[in-house]
Amino acid sequence: DRGFGRCLVIRKYQAAIKRYANGTADRTAGPPPADAFPGGEDDARYKRFRALDTDGICLVGEQVAPGSILINKESPMQVMEGAEMDGGANAAPIFKPTPLTYKSAAPSHVDKVVITSNESDHFLVKVQLRQCRRPEIGDKFSSRHGQKGVCGVIVNQEDMPFNDLGMCPDLIMNPHGFPSRMTVGKMIELIAGKAGVLEGRQAYGTAFGE
DSSP: OOSTTOEEEEEEEEEEEOBOTTSOBOEEOOOOOGGGSTTGGGOHHHHTTTTBOTTSBBOTTOEEOTTOEEEOEEEESOOSTTOOOTTOTTSOOOEEEOOEEOOOSSOEEEEEEEEEEOTTSOEEEEEEEEEEEOOOTTOEEEOTTOOEEEOOOOOOGGGSOOOTTOOOOSOOOOTTHHHHHOOHHHHHHHHHHHHHHHHTSOOOOSSSOO
C-alpha cells in the first residue's frame, strides 16, 4: 500500500439553531465532565463527546467515530406560543438533548466548520467531514477516456510480473475492455506516453494538433 488509488470522500452535515414562537430557542452545550460518567474518560458514553469544543461544536481536525456527536444541540420542551411552562410563566425552559451524531460506519476527520444563517434567520452550523478510502476489490475506476473497470484483485509487489531490470507495473488492465468500448484514444495516449518516457521528451497527445 503506497497510496495509489486513494480518494477522499466528503460528507456534509448541518443543524439549525431555531427560534420558536414562545421566545425560546435551541442552544448548544459543551461536553459534560468525565466524572459525570461511571467509567470516567474510558466510558463509551463520554467518548462520544471527545470531538466537541467548549461551545458544543466539533473541532476541525478531530477524528470522529460512529456514534460521535458533531453538534451537541439542545431543544426546549415547550415551543408552542401560549403554552405554559412547568413551574409557571417565569420558569426557565426545560431543554432536551437533540444532538447531531455521526452515523457512518468508518471513522472520518472534521475538515471544515461553518456557522451561518438561512433565510429564516436561523443559525446554521455546517460540518464537513473528510474520509480517506483505500482501493478495495469491487471498486470501480474510470480513466479520462471513459474506459471503466472494476478492481478484481490486489496483490503484493513480489507477485507482480517484472522485467529484467526488476521494474513491475502498478496496474494491469484487462485488454478485453478495448473491443467493446473502442477507446482508441486511450491506446494512443498509452503508446505516446511510453515513447515520451523512452525519448525523454513531452509527447503531444491531444486531438487538436499534429
